Amino acid sequence: MDLRTIIENRYSVRSYQTKEVEEEKLIKILEAGQLAPSAVNFQPWHFIVVREEENHQKVSEIYHREWFKEAPVYIIICGDHQAAWKRKEDGKDHTDVDAAIAIDHMTLQATELGLGTCWICNFYVEKCREYFQLPEHIEPIAILSLGYPNDDKIPAKKRKTLDEIVHWEKF
Template sequence: MDLRTIIENRYSVRSYQQKEVEEEKLIKILEAGQLAPSAVNNQPWHFIVVREPENHAKFSEIYHRDWFKEAPVYIIVCGDHNTAWKRKEDGKDHTNIDAAIAIDHMTLQATELGLGTCWICNFYVKKCKEFFQLPEHIEPIAILSLGYPNDDKIPVKKRKALDEIVHWEKF
C-alpha cells in the first residue's frame, strides 16, 4: 500500500473484533512512533501499552464509551514536559505537538498493517495518571485504541476544499 492509500484508508475505528493483535505488529506500530520527528529531536514521549484485562477495566472510569471497551489494545501516549523543547520567544512547550506526530505515525502504521485505531483526547486525565502511575511531569496526551476493525467499510471523509484552507503568499 502506498502512503496516499494508507492516508485515505485511515479512519477512527469504533468497533473492534475480539482478536489479539500480534506482537510483531504491535512492535512495528511502536517503532513508527519512535521514528517520528520531534522538536530538537528531544523525543519527549512515552508509550504505555495496555493489554491485560484487569487494566482494561480501568478504562471504563477513564473514558465512558461502550465501544471503547471492545479494543484489545490501548496505547497511552504520554509527554514528558521536562524534556520537551520550549520555544525561546514565548516559552511554547512542544510536548503535545511532538506526541501528536508520534501518534499520527502509529495510526498510519496500524492502517498499513490492517489494524484500526481511534485517537482519544477527551478522557479523565487525573484518573489515567493515577491508575497507570504516571510521574508528575508526565502527561497523558491521548489514548490510542487499537485492534482489528469489525467492519472493513471505510467511511467517506468530509474535508474542506483546498481553497478554503490553503493560502498562497499571505492569508
C-alpha cells in the same frame, strides 16, 4: 499500500473484533511512534501499552464509551514536559506537537498492517495519572485504541476544500 492509500484508508474505528493484535504488529506500531520526528529531536514521549484485563478495565473507566471497551489494546501516549523543547521567543512547549506526530505515525502504521485505531483526547486525565502511576511531569495526552476493525467499509471523509484552507503567500 502506498502512503496516499494508507492516509485515505485511515479512519477512527469504533467497532473492534475480539481478535488479539499480534506482538510483531504491535512492536512495528510502537517503532513507528519511536521514529517520529520531534522538535530538536528531544523525543519527549512515553507509550504505555495496555493489554491485561485488569488494566483494560481501568482504561474503560477513564473513557466511558461502550465501543471503546471492545478494543483489545490501548496505547496511552504521554508527554514529558521536562524533556520537551520550548521555543525561546514565547516559551511554547512542543510536548503536544511531538506526541501528535508520534500518534499519527502509529495510526498510519496500524492502517498499513490492517489494524484500526481511534485517537482519544477526551478522557479523565487525573484517573489516568492515578491508575497508571504517572509522575507529575508526565502528562497523559491521548489514548489510542487499537485492534482489528469489525467493518472493512471505510466511511466517507468530510474535508474542507483546499481553497478553504490553503493561503498562497499571505493569509
